[in-house]
Amino acid sequence: MAVPSFNYEAALLACARGDQHAFQDLYHHEAPRMLALSLKMLTERTSAEELVRDAFVLIWKNAESYDPQTSTARAWMQSILRYRALGRLRQAGRVRPGLASWSDVLPTLPPARETPPSSLLHALALLDDTQRQAILMAFYNGYTYEQIAERLKIDAVALKTHMQAGLDRITEQQQA
Known part of the structure; x- marks a missing residue:
């Protein structure tokens, strides 16, 4: 018997109407x-x-501002988390010695042939190593161009161009 998938969009829209049970379900799943x-x-x-x-x-407080035409519910929720995390990381004194090498470890992505062609993982797998690493460092660690360039030992201006080409390629792949 197949397990029904959870409808994040419906749950988030129910939260916008004040449905506390939908919020509990959303919390439980995400x-x-x-x-x-x-x-x-x-x-x-x-x-x-x-x-x-x-x-x-x-x-919960901002569920009514979610627009299904703009993004998926999960992407909207995770962007809230990510922006808050980046804000905390950017606070003075947030970087602690000894954790830098661990925080530079990026997730291992499966090869493109093992992912659905329309997935973000597939698009990321098609990028060259520098583009992929730079984009993941920016997303997961909130690093600036300069910080990424230093870690990858690349000129920051060249890195900006390289990252933009990678992001453009991801956009093209997702629209195809």
Whole structure:
């Protein structure tokens, strides 16, 4: 028997109408994934859990601003978490010695042949290593062009051009 997939968009739209049960379902289905992203970005469990909690408060308060025409519900929710995480990372004194090498570890992506052609993973797998690493460093770690260029040992201006070409290629792939 197939397990029905969870309808994030319907749950988020129900939250916009004040449906607390829909919010509980949304939390139950997405909080573990959001915690994983939060842990990857902040590296500290207590901070990561606090961030997820804060993000869900914002999701509940701002559910009426979700537009299904703009993005998927999961992307909208995770963007709230990610922007909050980046804000915390950019606060003065947030970078701690000893964690830099761990935080530079990026997720391993499956080869393009193992992913659906319309997926973001497929589009990322088609990029060259520098483009892929730079985009993942910006997304997961919130690094600036200069920080990425330093880590990849590339000129920052050249990196901007390289990253933009990679993002353009992802956009083209997603629209195809």
